[in-house]
């Protein structure tokens with residue numbers, strides 16, 4: 001029997017089993033079995049590179065966004081509108097068969113937008129180009145789930161299920177469960193709060209299913225069995241998702257209003273060019289990019305050319321910024337001067353561990369190099385970057 005058939009069989013057994021206290025352990029075990037099989041399913045076939053032909057697109061720019069959706073919801077139309085790169089659009093399904101990259105220029109950053117083939121129910125099991133599409137989604141910083149506003153609300157759930165089946169977790173943070181495999185010592189199980197979804201016995205059974213007999217487990221939140229399995233599997237990808245309802249030109253205003261009020265959702269019409277600005281600003285907000293400008297001594301920074309970091313990929317400390325400029329720079333840095341929202345006063349003298357925020361300006365002071373304006377730290381005020389005063393109005397300094 002193939003892996004997919006075995007998954008189907010276990011799913012059928014789960015559907016047959018009544019949910020109650022007595023069956024809870026058995027159901028938990030079945031969930032773990034399915035998770036293990038799904039992980040097997042994800043392993044690329046022997047001898048293949050994994051990506052698949054037409055899907056090996058090199059990362060470019062400051063972040064990557066993937067367009068995921070059913071066929072003919074308007075993904076390609078949207079890529080063409082936002083990036084100017086033409087991607088074939090037509091009224092028939094599966095017009096797009098490969099991954100088409102474009103670039104969005106926004107707030108002085110470059111964001112790679114990827115158009116992809118439509119995916120269908122069963123994609124996670126390999127139907128259509130589902131696997132390749134999902135692999136690209138996993139490599140992205142943000143998913144734009146494109147939906148047809150005139151079609152059933154159920155599409156959003158079906159797609160979410162497909163993505164979850166392959167280990168993607170949309171708009172969720174990793175469960176607060178500490179888990180560490182050990183060589184000896186058995187299983188130590190603890191929690192910092194009362195647990196209402198799982199108990200020690202259930203967790204033991206799941207660990208047993210994974211043939212784990214020595215481990216330390218600490219629940220720091222009231223997590224579920226599914227959360228625990230996610231932590232054991234360890235290969236889940238937590239990714240942000242914005243739900244984009246396209247084609248609002250063909251539905252009534254009341255329906256548009258309803259969709260627009262859902263969390264993480266933006267309603268648009270490519271045909272009428274409606275609300276595309278809102279989509280871009282939502283995308284920007286969710287990506288959490290941090291732009292940092294270099295201020296050469298005695299000069300204004302180049303505000304069109306920031307160094308860009310991602311808050312989700314670990315944010316930006318002064319040391320990351322220095323490494324970004326030059327790999328060997330860090331050993332020569334005495335301290336840096338920082339203007340912007342992360343600074344308590346202008347300019348603030350900061351060390352390598354200082355965490356920078358979006359639109360901060362940094363001047364590096366090297367060892368054996370005099371700081372601008374002589375020795376007095378406040379003298380450098382006179383050459384504060386021009387845009388800082390504008391920023392202060394927008395985002396007042398923290399005290």
Ligand SMILES: Nc1nc2c(ncn2[C@@H]2O[C@H](COP(=O)(O)OP(=O)(O)OP(=O)(O)O)[C@@H](O)[C@H]2O)c(=O)[nH]1
Nearest residue numbers: 072073074075076077089090094095096118270271
């Ligand atoms: N009414 C309406 N139609 C639209 C809108 N945006 C796109 N379409 C139409 O929807 C159809 C499908 O558009 P595509 O851009 O090819 O859709 P896709 O999601 O890329 O489709 P596949 O590549 O086949 O998965 C085309 O006929 C478009 O003209 C819109 O805002 N309103």
Ligand SMILES: [K+]
Nearest residue numbers: 072090092095
């Ligand atoms: K199409």
Ligand SMILES: [Mg+2]
Nearest residue numbers: 075076095096
């Ligand atoms: Mg397309």
